[in-house]
Amino acid sequence: MHVLLVEDDELIRHSFATNLERYGYTVTDAADGLEGLELFRAADPDEPFDLLLLDVMLPALDGIGLCRRVRETSHVPILMMSARGDGLDVVSGLEAGADDYVVKPVETGVLLARIRSVLRRASWNPAPSTTYPAPPTDDVLTFGDLSVDTSGMTVTLADRPIALTPTELKLMLEFAARPEAIIDRHTLLRDVWDHGWDADTRVVDLAVQRLRKKIGHDRIETVRGFGYKFRR
Incomplete structure (x- = not known):
């Protein structure tokens, strides 16, 4: 599974990437929202990202804006991260199209469980199509x-x-x-x-x-x- 991690805090970004790679994930990381958007759009269509892990508070383009831009063209699973679990960040992220969220700081086990949950929901969902065969x-x-x-x-x-x-x-x-x-x-x-x-x-x-x-x-x-x- 290939994860796009967008987090501006270098220590947190390195920690998340290291832990995810330890559990078998491939991680591409970015330090701001615009860089994350460019990486997402530049991904090989034959090897797209399986999950986006986005911090809410990002420079250049925040996580909410990045989520909305991605949702214009893709249904890739998105997991938002927020340091303000009781604030507007959570609501805004979910309204923008995120599938779930975690509140930082988050334990590795909890983060991995949330990632697996989001990926399970996506694993049986075919890519959207404009034509459908006649089903039984x-x-x-x-x-x-x-x-x-x-x-x-x-x-x-x-x-x-x-x-x-x-x-x-x-x-x-x-x-x-x-x-x-x-x-x-x-x-x-x-x-x-x-x-x-x-x-x-x-x-x-x-x-x-x-x-x-x-x-x-x-x-x-x-x-x-x-x-x-x-x-x-």
Whole structure:
């Protein structure tokens, strides 16, 4: 797995890179957001980055801006790092399209677990395509003009493909498998993010917001005090 690490603190960058390489990852690192963006865009299409690990506070182009620029063209898994776990950094990173975040300082074991979780969500997600073969009927769940192909891992709205990130796709599959059922946030954290009960439920709320923008706001109902319900 090839990781693009963008971190301006030299000591932290070296420590993260060394630890990731020790566990078998290939690491390319950058000290600011613009350098990171250039490295991402210059990557060999046949050997793209498998994961972006981005600090929020970066010179030249901050991690939020870098995340947004990457999301314009790619669904590569993105893990944000923030020193302010209770601040706007976390929310802004997730709204920009990040799949998850960690708060610095972070133990190596926790960082590796979060990376593996994000990569697992992406491992079965095919690259977005503008054309789809006709899938077997049994594998297609239809909700009005919204169709979810659980075999081909694709989603269409009014016969047009919807480009979803790996996290958004897995979230969509969870909702489609249990229409009209109320699913609490901690269940979604466990099943989609592989997180335990003490994880931050903001990742769920913001991922649902992003998914609503793509499939329609009225399809996912907020059940106050409980969680969410996908409407047929």
